[in-house]
Amino acid sequence: MPDLGKYAFAVLSSYGYSLALIIGLVVFVVLRNIKARKALEAIEAEVNHGKD
Amino acid sequence: MSLWQYANPVKFLHLSGKIVPTLAVLSALSLVISLYWGFFLTPDDYKQGSTVKIIYIHVPSALVAINAWFMMLVTSLIWLVRRHHVSVLASKAASYVGVVMTLVALITGAFWGQPMWGTWWAWDPRLTSFLILFLFYLGYIALWAGIDDPDTAADLTSVLCIVGSVFAILSRYAVNFWNQGLHQGASLSLDKEEHVSDVFYFPLLLAIAGFVLLFIVLTLVGTRTEIRQRRARALLARSKG
Numbered sequence A: 001m002p003d004l005g006k007y008a009f010a011v012l013s014s015y016g017y018s019l020a021l022i023i024g025l026v027v028f029v030v031l032r033n034i035k036a037r038k039a040l041e042a043i044e045a046e047v048n049h050g051k052d
Numbered sequence B: 001m002s003l004w005q006y007a008n009p010v011k012f013l014h015l016s017g018k019i020v021p022t023l024a025v026l027s028a029l030s031l032v033i034s035l036y037w038g039f040f041l042t043p044d045d046y047k048q049g050s051t052v053k054i055i056y057i058h059v060p061s062a063l064v065a066i067n068a069w070f071m072m073l074v075t076s077l078i079w080l081v082r083r084h085h086v087s088v089l090a091s092k093a094a095s096y097v098g099v100v101m102t103l104v105a106l107i108t109g110a111f112w113g114q115p116m117w118g119t120w121w122a123w124d125p126r127l128t129s130f131l132i133l134f135l136f137y138l139g140y141i142a143l144w145a146g147i148d149d150p151d152t153a154a155d156l157t158s159v160l161c162i163v164g165s166v167f168a169i170l171s172r173y174a175v176n177f178w179n180q181g182l183h184q185g186a187s188l189s190l191d192k193e194e195h196v197s198d199v200f201y202f203p204l205l206l207a208i209a210g211f212v213l214l215f216i217v218l219t220l221v222g223t224r225t226e227i228r229q230r231r232a233r234a235l236l237a238r239s240k241g
Helices: A003-052 B003-007 B009-040 B050-080 B085-117 B123-148 B150-177 B199-241
Strands: none
Touching: A003 B003, A003 B050, A003 B085, A003 B199, B003 B009, B009 B050, B009 B085, B009 B199, B050 B085, B050 B123, B050 B150, B050 B199, B085 B123, B085 B150, B085 B199, B123 B199
């Protein structure tokens, strides 16, 4: 860990909040994509089943 | 071969499905290496001390925040002129990334400003235009959420995007337009005399590459989500009809 001196709070807070927001964004985008894919697959299966 | 063929959702899903994994790995590598390099291996600045390490997040996030809006402007104009759904869905997907990057830039700017300027916030031209850009992002997302008909939502959000572009331009060039305020000029420039020292410059370039790649990956994944949601709605409507 580098010696951040008297600015440790500013630097660590910047990195902490930013990484939390960016990781949260990645999780949000990926989970939303998985949910949409599963929902579409279920609807397509239902529609195809209805045709048979 | 034409760019417009990717306005076809099936072709877009096929191509994006192939390139997203590679871009995601490149983005993760660039971000991990650049942030490690910047945080652990670069010295303190003679004026700013260790707060210079904030530059590796602040500058790339601000750059992505502004350019995401320009990308949204282009895709919104394509929607208004050519009515390609993939285009406007890409704009919607980019807005989620843009709003988070704008917030990251505002937060890191405040944490840097407090020790350097003696204040968390100032009504400086660049900071103010950036805050307004953030509000435009929120308004854009709220407008999509608030209108049931997707084509009407696409039309209205596209118009909002055009209006908000004024503030995206101001965010980028406010320092040049008004020779006042606390915010300094660009940290990066083609003129070598103007940009930061090489010891900070190279990890910063890599961090920018990582953030831009992350934006592309998340926007592509988000667009895939929007296309699937749209298809699911269409199938449901057809089966009920």
